[in-house]
Amino acid sequence: MDPLASATTVADADLLLPFAEALVQGNVARLAATRARLAANLGSAALVDTAATIAIFNAVVKIADATGIPIEDYKVDLTANDRKALGIDDYGVPTYNQDAMDAK
Amino acid sequence: MTKATFQYPESSWPVRTDLTSAHARAWRHIAAPGTWLSGRERVAVANETRVAPACAHCDVIAAALSPVQVAGQHTRASDLPQLWVEVIHRIRNDAARLSDSWYESVLERGMTAQQYVEIVGVLAHIVAIDSFTDALGLERHKLPEPLAGEPARVLPAGAKLGLARVPTVAPEDVGPGEADLYANLSGANIHRALSLVPAEVWGFFDLDTVMYLPDSQLRDFEHEFRAIDHAQIELVAARVSALNSCFY
Numbered sequence: 001m002d003p004l005a006s007a008t009t010v011a012d013a014d015l016l017l018p019f020a021e022a023l024v025q026g027n028v029a030r031l032a033a034t035r036a037r038l039a040a041n042l043g044s045a046a047l048v049d050t051a052a053t054i055a056i057f058n059a060v061v062k063i064a065d066a067t068g069i070p071i072e073d074y075k076v077d078l079t080a081n082d083r084k085a086l087g088i089d090d091y092g093v094p095t096y097n098q099d100a101m102d103a104k
Numbered sequence: 105m106t107k108a109t110f111q112y113p114e115s116s117w118p119v120r121t122d123l124t125s126a127h128a129r130a131w132r133h134i135a136a137p138g139t140w141l142s143g144r145e146r147v148a149v150a151n152e153t154r155v156a157p158a159c160a161h162c163d164v165i166a167a168a169l170s171p172v173q174v175a176g177q178h179t180r181a182s183d184l185p186q187l188w189v190e191v192i193h194r195i196r197n198d199a200a201r202l203s204d205s206w207y208e209s210v211l212e213r214g215m216t217a218q219q220y221v222e223i224v225g226v227l228a229h230i231v232a233i234d235s236f237t238d239a240l241g242l243e244r245h246k247l248p249e250p251l252a253g254e255p256a257r258v259l260p261a262g263a264k265l266g267l268a269r270v271p272t273v274a275p276e277d278v279g280p281g282e283a284d285l286y287a288n289l290s291g292a293n294i295h296r297a298l299s300l301v302p303a304e305v306w307g308f309f310d311l312d313t314v315m316y317l318p319d320s321q322l323r324d325f326e327h328e329f330r331a332i333d334h335a336q337i338e339l340v341a342a343r344v345s346a347l348n349s350c351f352y
Contacts, residue, residue: 004343008339010335010336010339011333011335011336012332012336013336013339016332016336016339016340016343017339017340017343019239020340020343020344020347021343021347023235023238023239024344024347024348025347026157031238031239031241032241035239035240035241039117042331042332043331044117044118045118045331046331046332047117047240048117048118048119048120048123048240048331049120049330049331049332049337050239050332050336050340051117051236051239051240052123052236052314052315052316053315053316053330053332053337053340053341053344054235054239054340054344055231055232055233055234055235055236055238055239055315056232056235056311056312056315056316057316057340057341057344057345058231058232058235058344058348059228059229059231059232059235059308059311060228060294060312060345060352061199061200061344061345061348061350061352062195062196062199062224062227062228062231063224063225063228063294063297063298063308064294064297064350064352065195065199065200065202065348065350065352066195066199066202066220066224066227067221067224067268067269067270067272067297067298068202068204068207068268068269068270069267069268069272069293069294069296069297069352070267070268070293070352071293071351071352072292072293
């Protein structure tokens with residue numbers, strides 16, 4: 001099972017995530033296999049709606065990264081407790097900076 | 105463009121009619137003269153977006169520590185200016201490593217911010233629809249024939265720098281004589297991203313509300329609107345964002 005799928009309680013993650021991964025990674029063989037498995041288990045309507053979700057977010061990320069929009073403050077605030085509970089904040093604020101990398 | 109290009113085959117998966125209609129509208133939107141780009145330029149941007157994943161130079165860039173360390177020419181499929189080709193290929197193939205300094209260099213080399221935003225808009229439309237057909241194992245749609253006419257060349261009066269690397273229009277800065285840029289949208293940052301070219305906001309989020317969910321349904325957890333539920337939709341969306349190294 002996909003390790004990420006086993007780490008979530010969301011239903012059918014083991015069918016949804018491999019399909020999304022295959023599409024984004026351009027793995028044609030895996031895409032066909034995961035598509036067939038998803039359709040066989042959840043039905044063709046679920047397949048279509050999953051494909052639509054993957055596809056639109058594959059585009060949304062291009063808009064976000066190309067324009068450089070930041071995440072909204074309220075979303076940062078909403079995840080504060082989760083980040084604290086998971087210890088993510090112990091790793092500090094992300095400091096990756098492509099401008100700095102490009103200047104090297 | 106003929107309507108027939110958007111008849112998803114009945115023998116394939118049961119594509120919802122609202123999806124088919126939205127994709128057909130997007131195709132017409134791409135073909136028509138835009139705000140700063142002609143119909144011919146918009147279709148050329150769409151074509152260049154399609155071929156970019158096969159660009160050998162982009163593979164070299166992707167393997168480099170920094171994209172600016174790599175010299176060379178992109179494998180192109182259009183007669184668009186070289187700078188436009190670079191912009192399209194970088195956004196299509198390496199968007200997570202775009203930087204403010206690279207964007208500034210694009211402006212210094214002659215592209216306007218509004219041209220850049222419109223290119224992003226066209227590219228996003230194509231990526232969304234091609235990703236959909238690819239996911240379902242369907243043949244990609246033939247690109248539309250460009251429509252004649254002049255770009256509208258209308259700049260929103262309230263556009264400002266500050267939120268992003270491109271100028272954007274805050275909901276409170278939509279002018280009294282201007283069409284409602286954020287009708288049925290919350291005005292979240294992702295809605296504002298393309299707002300320097302309002303037609304791209306309307307075009308892309310016309311797709312988004314059908315392929316994802318309308319804003320009014322995003323937090324309506326009492327009802328489900330798709331064949332997968334809210335949690336499943338958000339899980340898939342988050343995974344796609346992570347795979348693209350996008351942290352928005």
